[in-house]
Amino acid sequence: MLYFFQQVLNGLHSGALYALLAFGYVLTNGILHRTNLAYGALFAFCGHTMILTAAFGYQVLWLTLFASVALGVAAAFLYAALLSRVLSRSIFEPLADRSPNAIVVTTLGILLALSEASRIAADTHDLWLPPMLAQPIIFAQGANFNATLTLIQLLDCAVVAATIGLAAWAFAQSSFGRRWRAVSDDPRAAAMCGVDVRAVLRRAVLFGGLCAALAGVLAAFYYGNISFGTGLVYGLKILFVTAVGGYLSPLRAALGAAAFGMAESLWAGYFPLEWRDGWMYLFLVAMLVLIGTGRDQGKIA
Template sequence: MLYFLQQVMNGLHSGALYALLAFGYALTNGVLKRTNLAYGAVFAFCGQTAILVAVFGWYVLFLTLPATIALGTAAALLYAVLVSEVLSRKVFAPLAKSSPNTIVTATLGVSIVLMELVRIGADTKDFWLPPMLAAPVVFAAADGFRVTLTVIQLVNCALIASLIGVAALLLQRSSYGRQWRAVCDDSAAAELCGVDADRVFRGAVLGGSMAAAVAGILAALYFGNISFGTGLIFGLKVLFVTAVGGYRSPLQAAGGAMIFGIAEALWSGYFAIEWRDAAMFAGLVTLLVLRPNERDETERA
């Protein structure tokens, strides 16, 4: 029983990262309504940027560890804002009404550009952050087996839960949240009612990019390093999880992503880890095939 509980606890941290990514992806996709392959790249790009700037602060500026982490975090968030502006104004806006495949191709190109920018910035080297807040917190123990999470895992989970809670509350209670739902339903009708659809669109892209950036920074601080392969896998998983849960509710997408993270940890604990991603993707595809489409749900309503 304690072993099962440990796997569930392990899934809470990865599930929290998936949840934040899914929330941001649903926020953007609600207004874009196109597959965004650059989302996982933004996640990895911001995580790697935080590491590179932190390394620069440590070895060149001779900052303390908290100061260099703060510098890397600030740089990653600033780059996230820049990337969101480029995506919303130069990629999404001109191509939003074109074929869905156009957005897929363009965002794939953006992913390659971001990957090459970080590779050039790192001079094709691999940098690692030192372990931080790695002390275990014991939740239960019996017969020499302890159920634990590290301090950084608990901090990450608490921070992500707070961010998602605040963002969900703002979407539910604020005027921007009402405008976002109106644009998601029908942007042309929303504009006729006086809603600035372009502003809502840019705000949604910015919110999604910031969610990906924060998730990338937290993942980098926890793992010590993050690669573009990791970003691609995370992005694809979030894309499928959000497609299964639907794009109308970022909070619902986040909840589904949390469940997915726990299921993934349980597979890792009980079955061959080499087959984990294949099994999880197969499960997501099966749910996506079995899930009724939005038109059927609307007709039933």
Template sequence: MAYFLQLVFNGIHNAALYALLAYGYVLIHGLTHRTDLSLGAIFAFSGQTFILVTAFGWSILWMTLPAALSLGIVVAVVYVGIGGYVIARLIYAPLDAGNRNTVLVATLGLSIFLMELSRIAADTRDYWLPPLLATPVRLLGPELGISLTQLQVINIAVALGVVATGEVIMLRTSAGRIWRAVSDEPKASALCGVDPSRVRTQAILAAYGVCALAGFLAALYYGNVSFNTGMIFGLKILFITAAGGFSRPLHAACGAAIVGMVESLWGGYFSVLWRDAAVFSLLVFVLATRTNAQDAERI
């Protein structure tokens, strides 16, 4: 029982990272209604940039570890912010009125570009951060021996705080109402004085910020984010949000959290080599079931 509970609590941390990615994805897709494969790449690129700049500050500039970590955070934020603005202007703006598949192809190319950029910058080497805030925090009493590290607790709290703040903005502020209006009827919103292009740019920046935060948290916890991580995470989030619906960021985040929990339990009881195959099979089954139910309702 204690082993199962430990897997569940570890799964909460995994679920928090997936929830952030799914929440950010729906912020974009809810407005553009276009398939975007770049979010996973932004996740990995943010983590890679943070680790590479931290390693540079530590080994080349002879900074202390806190100063090197701070430098890595600042540079990662600047890179992701500039990248998000350029993508909004150079990819989404020109392709918004075109075929839906054009954005899919463009963001796939962007993902490959970011993966290769990170690989070349790292000289095809893996850099690792030292363990940070690894002191165990006891849960459910000392007799069970269940614990999470301090960093895991912080990551979960940050993820919950971001999702909760996002929902408050969505439901209680004018920004959330404008997002929902543009998502439902962009042309009618434009007639009411709302600039859909500006809203889209702001949503893309917000989504990339959320995904970059997830990459930063993952880099702090795991100590490394590999070059090919972005593609796998991007595909998982795409399938998760397709199964949960693209109109509500909170629904997508909850669905992603469930998948993160399933991954944790699978890794504890079955072979890790088959984990991704099992997750994708589950998502395909959910998608097929959901599609059949929708077709039955139309009939």
């Protein structure tokens, strides 16, 4: 029983990262209704940028570890804001009314460009942060086994829960949330009612990019490293999870992604790890087929 409880605790952390990514992904795709393959790359690029900048600050600028990490976090969010601006103004706006494949192909190219930029910047080496806040917190004790989470895992979960909770509340109460729902439902009707569709899209892409940056930073804190190829794996998982859950509610997508992270953790604890991703993708594809492609055509209440 303690072993099962440990897998549940592990799933809380992985589920939190997936939930934050899904929340940010739906902010953009709820308006575009197009597949954005660059989102996972943005997550990995920001996490990798944080590590590279922290290493530069510590080894070259002779900053303290705390100052180096703070510099890395600032650089990650600045890059996220810059890339979000480029994506919204130079890619999503011009291609929004064209073939859906246009955005798919373009964001695939961006994914490859960001991955290669990270690889070249790191000289094809993996840089690692030192372990931080790795003290175990015991939740349950047994004769030979303790169910624990590290302090950094608990802080990551708390930050994600606070971020999603605050964002969901603001989304439900703010004028931006109302405009987002109007544009997501029918952008032409929203424009006829005076909603600035482009401004809503730009803010949504910015907020989504900041969610990706925060997830990348938190993942880097815990794992110590984010490889330049990680973005494709995370991006595909978030793509399938949000496709199953729908693009009408960021909060619902986040809850579905958290459940997916929990399922991954339970699989890793009881079944062969090398088959985990394959079976998880198969499950998501089966759910997508069963739910059907016409689900998101319903109007937002």
